[in-house]
Amino acid sequence: MSVAQNQAAEAEKAQFFGYLVEFDSVDEVMHAAERVRDAGYTKWDTHTPFPVHGMDKAMGIKYTKLPIVVLGGGLTGCLGALLMQWWMNAVDYPYIISGKPFWSIPANIPVTFELTVLFSALTTVFGMLAFNQLPQWRHGVFASERFLRATDDKFFISIEAKDPKFDAKKTADFLSTLGGGEVEALEE
Amino acid sequence: MAGHVDAHNDNWSIGGIADGVSRIGIVLGVLGLAAAGFLGFAQEGNTEHFYSAWLVNFCFFLSITLGGLFFVLAQHLTGATWSVVVRRLAEVVASNAWLMLLLFVPIVLGMKTLFPWANPEVVSGDHILEGKASFLNQNFFLIRSGIYFLVWILASQYFLRRSTGQDETGDIGTTLSMEKTAAPITLLFAVTVTFASFDYLMSLEPHWFSTIFGVYYFAGSFLCFVAFLSATVLFLQGRGRMKAAVTPEHYYDLGKWMFAFTVFWAYIGFSQYFLIWYANIPEETGWYYVRQNNGWTTLSWIMLIGHFIIPFLGLLPRPIKKNPVTLGFWAVYIMIMHWLDVFWIAIPNAYPNGIPFHPLYIACFLGMGGLYVAFVALGLKNRSLVPARDPRLPESLAFENA
Structure with missing residues (x-):
């Protein structure tokens, strides 16, 4: 690969933020979060319209420093x-x-x-x-049109491509087994 | 869902503990009071120690009772949910007000020994005391005390009875009516506690006055009550009661109350000291002068360091407040410090030459404490430990700090 190709590949990779899955209820997203946690992912998040008690535990988030x-x-x-x-x-x-x-x-x-x-x-x-790395003017999940409903009535899990365990195919397959909607790839 | 509690298999009945605790408590109480009576009156010259020791311990247990009443009032005023699981314990502690009325009798008998203003020969010729005589005189003192106890007993019985009644009926209207009455009762509570602290503690040095004094006593009272409540909860849980109902999330809130009122107590205590120190007027500074001399200095430093700085740092970390062992430690520690605080308020003016170490303080403490705990246990005997049909109970059981 030439340097230019390398750069192009890098640029393409940088633009790919990760995956997003949609859920309909608190219970679903909670159980899915537990499975993502147990699978060992670290650069991922859940997005809910309101604070969900017990989510920190389900996500395996350590108490803040x-x-x-x-x-x-x-x-x-x-x-x-x-x-x-x-x-x-x-x-x-x-x-x-x-x-x-x-x-x-x-x-x-x-x-x-x-x-x-x-x-x-x-x-x-x-x-x-x-x-929290704020303020942040732009976030990868904003690429999704469906994500607007994270402030209304839908629940989401996103896994970033930066995650060390991330694998374009395996992660997508894993996410599709969580019981949510279709896995959406997020392009910035 | 997280926070799901299996309330049906939880033991909310005090059962045999009540008999055991009340038996030990009453035996201890009778022995303690008998020892106090013997020490105080069998020999000449101990009468003064007896009344001083009685007053300190009376004000200590009164503060727990009043703290309990305020706890109940505050939960109803705010419509709090987290605290429903521990509110019954507070209601029972507050309803010990009638016991405090009985324990008040020796103070009436020892009025002349305890309070300089109750002696006409002290008042006559003293310009300041003559000016205050229309307020600080024996009859009005008794009338005021009658009003205080009337308010405290009626209020605490009202909340205990309504709340226990709701265990049968499950009527939401009971909660609504308690919330409505809580507001005017809080006003009465504020006035009676303020004036009671003026009467029983501040008037021990009748020349001196501090308008913040009532708040100071209230701050210590509520602090000590929350410590007492935490210790009671942990004791009952150690014996298999209300184990599922009260969780580390509730410990955390009890710990937060203790922390907050440690700070509040210090804030009020310093506010009182600061203004007097700055203005430096002899009629005000005298009260602190006594506490900065002849051995009382040590206790004054213990108040600053032991009652504020150490528990402030100790209760600061979150895990400490969520762990029953560490929470229990700080609860006991704070009760000891509050006892010393009442001692530090009540005694120095009568004993300016040094701290009186006298077995009567221990005898009165064990005597009153035994009866006090016994009647808490008996008060819980035929009641659910948790307001079983309070409309906010499910939320309280599932409570989590956000």
Whole structure:
């Protein structure tokens, strides 16, 4: 294969996002998700019009690492606030206020509390966006016309071609055994 | 479907546990109270310790009762579903209010020993106390207490009876009427708890005042109640009761309540301290001055670190709140801390020279605690442990944190 052909093949491959299957009910998509999970796929997702309790377990999704990141954010806000007030009130511009010591912790607590909350909250929001790789302007599943009903009354499972276990034929065969509708190939 | 619960094979009857627990509790209670009476009155000079120890333990068990009443009120006010499986336990705990009325009698008898304002010779000539005498006097104190207990007993009996009645009828109207009454009762609850905390705890140093004091006592009360509720649930489950009804999802919510009220308690406690510290007015700072001297300093630090920082960090991780062993540990820990908190509020002004370590505190605790637990067990005896026909029960059984 020439370099140009290689590039063309690469480009074609990059445009092929993966497969999409449609289901009619929560139970169906839940059982299908369990089977996809057990088959060992990792780059796949379910799409439902509403949150489905127990889906995380059915998909084998591990609990998010976000709380640890938020703890880091909170501690940063807490210690940063104390450091800032210590520097401002006790070092850079010592000034007696109501006869209190230059650096008096009780007076610093409201600001410390607020900055802890603020940093935790901002870390939660931005950490959530980062872990979800958002914002994303385009997603492979949008190629499907049927997928519009994922916000209405249909349930979907998509498996990405990037998945290490993905095989154009085997995966398609596997998906067709899940009891959903026809397997749709997604071309971006 | 996930969260499906086999409620039919679940044991929702306390059965033999009630007899065992109430027997042990009553024996312990009688022995404890007898020991307390003996220690307090057999010898000269212990009377003051007796009444102090009684007050601390009375306020401790009262706080659990009131926390239970608020729990029931809050669930009805919000139409909560998750909590239906544990609401019956809260209803029974709250209905111990009548027991608290009996346990209140020694406080009436010891009023002059406990409360400086009840002594005319202390009040006369004291400008501040003379000014407060129209409120802080023996008759009005008794009238107010009568009103508090009337509200608490009627409210707790109302919810317990309606809810138990619904077990028979399955009438949705019962739920609706309880939700409607919950709103005005919450108002009465707020007023009575605030003034009760003023009367029983704040007026121990009658010169001092803090408008946030009622909220502080309420915060500790609800915190301690949720800890007590968690411990009760885990105890019953350890003996094969309501095992399928209460799941780690419910533990998680109980743990969240404990965490939230640990923070809320600290927030209110600090708010009270902060304003007094900043303004630095002698008539306000005196209350804290006593608690920062002569050995009370240690207990004040235990309040900050042991009642806030340690449980804050300890209850932070999610798996801790979902595991019955760790949740049970924190429940017991928090009850101990709350007892110390009530002790820290009630005792220093009478004993400014140091922490009184006296066996009467233990005797009163065991005595009252024995009776308290015994009557919780007896209250559950002929009732379903779970509101069996509450319209929200199926949702509560299948509850999952989103």
